[in-house]
Amino acid sequence: MAATKEKKSVAIIFGVTGLVGRELAKKLIFQSCWKVYGIARNQETLVSNTLLSPYYNFISCDLLNPLETQKKLSLLQDVTHVFWVTWASQFPLDTQESCDQNKAMMSNALDSLLSNAKNLKHVSLQTGTKHYVSLQVQAPFDEQKKKVKYYNEEFPRMSKSHNFYYALEDLLMEKLNGKVYWSVHRPGLLFGNSIRSFYNFMGSLCVYGSICKKMNLPFVFGGTKKCWEEPYIDGSDARLVADQHIWSATKSVIVSTNGQAFNSINGPSFTWKEIWPIVGKKIGVIVPQEMFDGDFWYSKAMIEKEHVWEEIVEENGLVKTKVENLVNWEFLDALFRFPFKLMGSRDKVDEYGFGVRYKTLNSILYWIDCMRDEKVIP
Secondary structure (H helix, E strand, O other), rough: HHHHHHOOOEEEOOOOOOOOHHHHHHHHHHHHEEEEEEEOOOOOOOOOOHHOOOOEEEEEEEOOOOHHHHHHHOOOOOOEEEOOOOOOOOOOOOOOHHHHHHHHHHHHHHHHHHHOOOOOEEEEEOOOOOHHHHOOOOOHHHHHHHOOEOOOOOOOOOOOOOHHHHHHHHHHHHHHOOOOOEEEEEEOOEEEOOOOOOHHHHHHHHHHHHHHHEEEEEOOOOOHHHHHHOEEOEEEHHHHHHHHHHHHHOHHHHHOOOOOEEOHHHHHHHOHHHHHHHHHHOOOOOOOOOOOOOOOOOOHHHOOOOOHHHHHHHOOOOOOHHHHHOHHHHHHHOOOOOOOOOOOOOOHHHHHHOOOOHHHHHHHHHHHHHHHHHHOOO
């Protein structure tokens, strides 16, 4: 009974099975003052020992179903902090349908919580650095983007873009109406471990490497020369993003900056040319002398390789996954051929005192070890 009384903060994590959601749950449960509700449509297959805590409760819920959401969430009257790290991927990004669907999910959840969770203190929303760009809207922003080296949090929205990030920010402002504090967090390329994430870079990279190793294929980088040789995107370690969510939700300095957004990025820039051979060595593949191949497309080279991954899983006694649980080949193709640089500034978050940083190479190597420990990859 005494232990229960120590739980002064109660978190609800929407998207608890995702890259950042898993880290958030583990970090909060590890701290003695938190009780955690984890929300996702499907139960997590990768259950760490941390999540076996009596202070963690998983709730399966389809947030697009308002009646189900109301029934399950209205009972959670002790919630003090909301962490929104989920999104619906059924529709293409930059579409009105994507905006409507993601807004409906959050609206259903907030409607169910706000009228019952009387001690709610903070809502933490995760979006991404794609807040700053649009592949659909070009002029008049093309010239402006050419002049921008690092995007800061005050960079204007793409005025004609159907970006669901904007819809969620506006919905929070409307629903909370100054009565509950909130913050926004914008990671870049996320590094973490999940089998339920649509844009799973580590899963895609490691399955690709594992197939190369199994079939004695060269571990090449397929993309543009600029993406290969120049810093092109920020890395965001899931541990760092989770730490920033918790920092913004609990630090008193944020009270005076209600509704602020913060880039959630590792810090030091990197190039794929520098880290590719080291990652290849870590995975144990053949790293050719010429690693760059501008004509190589993952979605073409890896087609019909599903059976190879199934053999790898069986031979190594891994968690039962299919390629689609971990991989998005089209995502890799797009990432390594991105038409412009997407790099953010850390000036604002550093100024407010958030000092967590990671080198991207170290992040990737760390998550390879984690995925091996959890028997996701060989």
